[in-house]
Amino acid sequence: MEFLRPATWDEALAAKAENPSALPISGGTDVMVELNFDRHRPAALLDLNRISELTEWESGVYEGQEGEVIRLGAAVPYARITRELARQLPGLALAGNTVGSPQIRNRGSVGGNLGGASPAGDAHPALLAAGRDVFVEAASVRGTRLIAIDDFYVGVKRNSLEPDELIRAVRIPVADGPQQFSKIGTRNAMVIAVCAFGFALHPRSGTVGTGIGSAAPTPRRAVAAEEFLADELAERNLWATAG
Amino acid sequence: MRVTFNANGRQVEADDVWEGESLLFLLRERLGLPGSKNACEQGECGSCTVYLDGAPVCSCLVAAGQVQGREVRTVEGLADAETGLDPVQQAFIDAGAVQCGFCTPGLLVQTHDLLAREPQPSDNDIREALSGNLCRCTGYEKIMDAVRLASARTCSTSEVSQ
Numbered sequence: 001m002e003f004l005r006p007a008t009w010d011e012a013l014a015a016k017a018e019n020p021s022a023l024p025i026s027g028g029t030d031v032m033v034e035l036n037f038d039r040h041r042p043a044a045l046l047d048l049n050r051i052s053e054l055t056e057w058e059s060g061v062y063e064g065q066e067g068e069v070i071r072l073g074a075a076v077p078y079a080r081i082t083r084e085l086a087r088q089l090p091g092l093a094l095a096g097n098t099v100g101s102p103q104i105r106n107r108g109s110v111g112g113n114l115g116g117a118s119p120a121g122d123a124h125p126a127l128l129a130a131g132r133d134v135f136v137e138a139a140s141v142r143g144t145r146l147i148a149i150d151d152f153y154v155g156v157k158r159n160s161l162e163p164d165e166l167i168r169a170v171r172i173p174v175a176d177g178p179q180q181f182s183k184i185g186t187r188n189a190m191v192i193a194v195c196a197f198g199f200a201l202h203p204r205s206g207t208v209g210t211g212i213g214s215a216a217p218t219p220r221r222a223v224a225a226e227e228f229l230a231d232e233l234a235e236r237n238l239w240a241t242a243g
Numbered sequence: 244m245r246v247t248f249n250a251n252g253r254q255v256e257a258d259d260v261w262e263g264e265s266l267l268f269l270l271r272e273r274l275g276l277p278g279s280k281n282a283c284e285q286g287e288c289g290s291c292t293v294y295l296d297g298a299p300v301c302s303c304l305v306a307a308g309q310v311q312g313r314e315v316r317t318v319e320g321l322a323d324a325e326t327g328l329d330p331v332q333q334a335f336i337d338a339g340a341v342q343c344g345f346c347t348p349g350l351l352v353q354t355h356d357l358l359a360r361e362p363q364p365s366d367n368d369i370r371e372a373l374s375g376n377l378c379r380c381t382g383y384e385k386i387m388d389a390v391r392l393a394s395a396r397t398c399s400t401s402e403v404s405q
């Protein structure tokens with residue numbers, strides 16, 4: 001096995017282009033379990049820990065997204081999302097705070113959750129609920145492409161990244177209304193969700209966001225419920241009056 | 244491959260490290276630091292908890308190569324050569340929170356971090372902080388006592404020294 005340790009983002013993209021089968025490793029909380037149990041023996045590991053941009057987030061305005069957006073580096077651990085972004089991204093912060101244990105939350109990241117694309121990943125329902133204008137920033141030596149969150153999950157543990165692509169960041173609009181996340185598992189700490197649900201109201205666009213985890217091959221929205229609720233709120237004029 | 248990093252304040256180096264091996268294996272089998280325990284290798288038990296750049300993590304889930312150039316502090320690095328055991332360690336002994344002791348190293352590191360962030364944690368804070376550390380012997384009550392005791396002692400000494 002090879003251990004590739006790029007020091008910069010450009011080096012990481014070059015390494016992934018040269019070794020498309022190299023397995024990226026960020027927090028390692030999924031990858032190392034596979035390695036420890038010998039379920040998977042990749043030809044190479046591509047360590048992303050040295051790339052500092054991946055552990056940073058910034059706030060800005062981006063084309064195709066309304067209002068303020070958080071560009072969340074792929075490797076920002078859940079513990080920091082909960083600490084630093086609970087106001088801007090309440091749904092994701094709540095979801096992140098249910099992941100594993102404190103030790104897992106100090107390492108595990110949204111980039112890793114997206115990379116694994118498990119239907120039980122807790123970030124997914126929150127990202128879906130945050131809006132159809134949530135984008136995964138997929139980068140390669142060929143350039144950067146924005147994948148809408150609804151197009152990202154394509155099957156059980158399969159996402160729409162190309163073999164030479166890495167996730168640089170996720171662009172998530174700052175909440176413009178209340179958001180919630182809840183999950184059912186067999187006990188409180190460290191559970192894989194039996195079912196998870198993310199929910200967000202978007203008064204600015206008069207839309208409702210939902211995300212359901214662990215209930216289908218991919219995380220998915222409850223589209224009919226979103227539309228029903230948005231219409232009801234509009235009909236009763238509750239969007240404008242905020243309830 | 245070769246991995247060089249700082250373990251408990253000292254530069255260490257290991258050669259012929261397998262690319263897929265964990266930091267836990269590296270510490271225990273190559274660097275003579277067997278304090279961190281291996282009970283599950285899947286992040287479930289917390290007995291392998293160490294500080295990585297100041298944050299407690301499961302060392303079984305960190306690839307050895309990922310610690311190149313970084314700082315690791317294990318349970319062996321909690322005691323001070325001059326002042327002896329860390330107050331957290333002393334409190335675990337005094338409260339009878341150690342039975343077989345397999346879970347203890349992880350609990351010590353995790354408690355050490357909790358008290359550094361929150362010197363007077365509520366019972367809820369303690370439960371939350373230790374939710375990733377399993378103990379099959381004590382039933383956790385003595386562990387709760389130990390954390391409360393460490394907190395009380397640390398707070399009273401810092402008042403005295405002020």
Ligand SMILES: Cc1cc2nc3c(=O)[nH]c(=O)nc-3n(C[C@H](O)[C@H](O)[C@H](O)COP(=O)(O)OP(=O)(O)OC[C@H]3O[C@@H](n4cnc5c(N)ncnc54)[C@H](O)[C@@H]3O)c2cc1C
Pocket residue numbers: 023024025026027028029030031032033048074075098099100101104107108109110111112113114115116120121122123165166167168190191192193285286287
């Ligand atoms: C004890 C335990 C409890 C857990 N509990 C939960 C839970 O409650 N909820 C939950 O959702 N998950 C849980 N997990 C799973 C895991 O912690 C999460 O999926 C986490 O988000 C993974 O992030 P990571 O950075 O550790 O990923 P890694 O293990 O480093 O990587 C995961 C996958 O993503 C790929 N990848 C990583 N970064 C990138 C990138 N930048 N670009 C492209 N691909 C990338 C990797 O190649 C790999 O396929 C748990 C794991 C453990 C061990």
Ligand code: FES
Pocket residue numbers: 280281282283284285286287288289290291292301302303304
């Ligand atoms: S051995 Fe690492 S968490 Fe159990």
Ligand code: FES
Pocket residue numbers: 340341342343344345346347377378379380381
């Ligand atoms: S003292 Fe035996 S597992 Fe905790």
